Amino acid sequence: MWIAILTFLFILGFLEFTGVIWHNDWFARKYEIKGLDVSHHQGEID
Known part of the structure; x- marks a missing residue:
């Protein structure tokens, strides 16, 4: 259970960091x- 939550948070953080x-x-x-x-x-400004 904790691994799924941590994986989700890692993916969410990665998507935020990369600008997705x-x-x-x-x-x-x-x-x-x-x-x-x-x-x-x-x-x-163009």
């Missing part, structure tokens, strides 16, 4: 505006 899943999407759902934070000192 993004936990930030869950936390950002309540906000209406989503996007990049860009400032004028970063130069021209």
Whole structure:
């Protein structure tokens, strides 16, 4: 039982680390505006 739980957590952590899943999407759902934070000192944005 513990091995299955640890395996699941390892796979979940690996997917988070490699960018397959993004936990930030869950936390950002309540906000209406989503996007990049860009400032004028970063130069021209394409």
